[in-house]
Amino acid sequence: MYTEHNWITTPVTADILRGALDLERTAQGVLPHRLPAWARAQCSDGQLAMAEAQPSGVRLVFRTRATVVELDTVPTKRIYVGAPPRPDGMYDLLVDGRLAGRACVAGGNTLTIDMTTGSAAYEPGRAGTLRFADLPEGEKDIEIWLPHNETTVLVELRTDALVEPAPDRGRKVWLHHGSSISHGSDASGPTSTWPALAASLGGVELINLGLGGGALLDPFTARTMRDTPADLISVKIGINLVNTDLMRLRAFGPAVHGFLDTVREGHPATPLLVVSPIFCPIHEDTPGPAAPDFSNLSAGKLSFLATGDPSDSTRLTLTVIRQELLRITTARAADDPNLHYLDGRDLYGEADFAELPLPDQLHPDTESHRRIGERFAGAAFAATGVFADNNA
Known part of the structure; x- marks a missing residue:
């Protein structure tokens, strides 16, 4: 019989944690990172720091006979001034690969963000406890997927076996890299993001370098991918370059070549899939930067709009980026037979937007994530997919 006095505590170490590239030991516990320390040191952008520390795709994985599992964590909750409270981040429990539970952890740190001024205030908090009970008897594989959108310090793992x-x-x-859409955006939980769904359908282990606002062809991200062991690689390029208005057309092509060259230094023959942006009406033919629309923020609705000059042919739009990515990958594939291209509109196109519109004009919801994940799995992992021969 289980009692509170026969807990077994297991240290959170790399051998039971997947999807993280670095573990930082803090005063409270272990903080998973999706970029290594040397890469984080090369960029002072606060948005990237927040995104890479949100453990999208990171999960505890272990084998046990336990019927009760507890995990103490310190989450960091985001509060947006003037907006209704955000839902707590979700933890998904998988037993032998099947979703068996979903829960959240209250409390923790808070980060209060004023989007009208760009200011942020941080307040430390205490650990909370995640508990899954009444698990099946006998040996089983347990996975606890951490919240994809909530920085999470792991304090203590306890089980009754x-x-x-x-x-x-x-x-x-x-190994996949992309924007907030790959990070998980508005998905309902960590196994509901499109990369997690595609990985499950494809029977592969996911390392998700989807970084909200951070898919910007950064050299340190390319070097991170170069140095990360992987059997299959994809990069989804475009939307962040447009909505940040980061570069002009002249810089884009060489930057893509440089990014792919760096990845190829570590993975010269690994199947590599370049994915262009999904359909996003505000930026199809209008450049960035994107700007938030606060008119309905008090009702809990934040939207975005494009503010760039569509008559400026030097600036990037999604249409231009797709044309350039197709041109670049076609030219490179002549000498690189393991390089492939996928038009993002095959994952989510104009007809999909008509049926399942992007709620904030930029990010897909849970149902759209499912559609994108299923279509990616078909294009990449199915018998006729670009990864098929390498996924046996």
């Missing part, structure tokens, strides 16, 4: 690292199931490792 011994824990050991899950055995290697021989699954291929898929």
Whole structure:
């Protein structure tokens, strides 16, 4: 019989944590990072720091006979001035690969953000406890997927039976980089993001470098991908370059070439899929920067609009980016047979927007994430997909 006095505490270490590229030891516990320390040191952007520390795709994975699991964490909640409270981040429990529970952790730190001024105030808080009980008897693989949109310090893992690292199931490792859409944007939970869904359908292990606002062809991201062991690689390029208005057409092509060259230094023959942006009406033919529309913020609705000059042919739009990515990948593929291209509109196009519009004009909701994930899995992992021969 389980009692509170027979807990077994297991340290949170790299052998039971997947999807993180670095573990930072803090005063409170272990903070997973999706970019290594040397990469983080090369960029002082606060948006990137927040995004890479949000553990999209990061999960605890272990084998155990436990029927009760508790995890103490310190989440960081975001509060937006003038907007209704955000829902707490979700933790998804998988038992032998199947979703078996979903819960959240109250309390923790708070980050109060005023989007009208760009200011932010941080207030530390205490740890909370995540609890999953009444798990099936017998040996089983347990996965606890951390909130994709909530920075999470892992304090202590407790179970009522011994824990050991899950055995290697021989699954291929898929390394993916993209924007907030790949990060998870408005998905309802960590296994509902399109990369998590596609990885599940494809039977692969996910390392998700989807970085909200941070898919900007940064050299340190390319070097991180170069140095990360992977069997399959994809990069989704475009939307952040437009909505930040970061570069002009002259710089875009060489930057793409440089990014791909760097990835190829570490993965010269690994299947590499370049994915262009999904359909997004505000930026199809209008450049950035994108600007928030605060008119309905008090009702809990934040939208975005494009503010660039569509007559300026030097500036990037999604239409221009798709044309350039197709041109670049076609030219490179002549000498790189493992390089492939996927038009993002095949994942979510104009007809999809008519049926399932982007709620804030930029980010897909949970149902759209499902559609994108299923279509990506078909294009990449199915029998006729570009990764098929390398996913056996």
